[in-house]
Amino acid sequence: MGVGLFATWQFIYLPAANLIDFVPRRQHGPDLEPIGDPYQARGTFTRVEPLQRAAEYAGDALDFWSEVTAQEQGWSLFAPGPPPYTVFPAVEFRFADGTSDTMLSDFEPADKRHPPLRPPLVDNRYFNFEAQFTYAVWYAPPEEIAKLYVSAEEAAKLRETYRDIPDTVRLWQKPIRAWLAWRWKKYRAAHPEREMPVEVILKHRYLPTPKPGEPPEWAQSVQERPYALWRPASDSFDAFDMVKSQFVPVGTKP
């Protein structure tokens, strides 16, 4: 009987855990960090409290099973879709003598006019780790990049999306710090003469994609924008505020 109940629950759970995302639920506590549940509708769907509460209990049961068995649902597979530009993460080291150097992503091709083939699978685990630092800014390009594809008025609306980005640095602070420190180790191995930098900056490099019908070359210049700043000596962390165009201290959990 236990096997039958397990099988029946799996049969119900899989569609139900996807459907529950459309049912507005009140949140019991703060979002899980750094990865929350972006698909779940928040709020209430009825004024009938027992009905609302029943839906929330059902949602809690589905969430419990999702977490215990690691079968989290909420599928979108490349929706809403990639933007019309490439976003590369990069690391800039600023040294005490006033010099700086930028270490590009291992996945950024040196020859952007004729980017080479990459093998599938073998580097994907590391790619996934690195790519997580681009998601927060994927749909929030610099206005100059956005203006290549939409009107100036539409591009100006991006400023609203910029406001939330500094808090994503707070959310991802631990993995970002680990990655920046690890990139410094790699840089140092190649440049043993360099002293510890005073500032290490995670920045994003935006490369416009040629529009359909244009020559298939990635000939436009890359635009860079900082995202997070780490000072190794004090182990302090700042986020780049795109509205103020300056670094601001990383906030605390709201």
Added chain:
Amino acid sequence: MSEAKQVGLQPWFPWPLSRWRWWTESIPAERVAALRIVTALVLLFDILACYLPYFTTLFSSDALGGRDLYSGRFRDDHFFWSVLRWLPDEWGPQVVFSAWIASGIGLLVGWRPLVCGLVAWACAVSVWTVAPGPHNGGDRLRNTLLLMVAASCSGAVWGVSSVRKSGDTQAVLVPGWPVKVIFVQLAVLYFFSGYYKALSEVWRNGYVMYWASHDLYWSLSPTQSAWLPVWFHQLSAIITLIWELGFPVLAVLQRTRAATLILGVIFHLGTLFTLEVGSFALYSIACYTAFAPWERLRRSNAVELKSTTDSSPQLAGC
């Protein structure tokens, strides 16, 4: 006419599931055996070729790993767990990966597939939960897949725990519900992805594939993709959208089933070689293994699979 041997517990199901033949029917054991073998091969490839080259980087606390890097997931009011949270960073990952490889080999040869499947699932959960950074949606699918492989009596044939001895051509049947759960998982995965895509303008006008294949970070073959005409990218996007939304129906109807499943394998192979989707493509294709009629490989033409006569539950091979 030979009699088919029934292996595995036929579970009790509540009404109306108990009356639904699609859900309760037994299936040839070769289907879940193939599922087990392909899943094990994909898992071992993933561990040996994808994880291990970056093992020190991704699972060392002085690099990009450590049990506290994503500690926010393990809050008291949530239920995520990982064996790696209980073991020290110095040797915990080595132990978990050793157990993972051993369980993968166990699945491959069909030795105690229930135990090996559960161990492989526990290792997969432990690695995925403690380090979400190197993972993607394919690893969530892997967790469901391993759980169902464990429950599927997949060692009944084609393994060291097989109930059918060498030279024997008797048909062996196992409960079919684990394969049906995998089907439901794929159906909701595609349908809800299709739903979210249908809301997106770049999916509806088809340009999404153009942008994706020209993204120098995500595309594995941007130069080659640029050789294709724009209409080809648009067409592939529209076909993907229709196929995903239609999968739950098209993969069930007799007339469209084979074409829908073949299109699914082509879709995953296409993304495997053109985009940074990683093992997602391989685990998805592994799921499809259970839908192919592997029993045709058996050298017998006198077996009527529906004539199940031995209904006593047997756990050998489970």
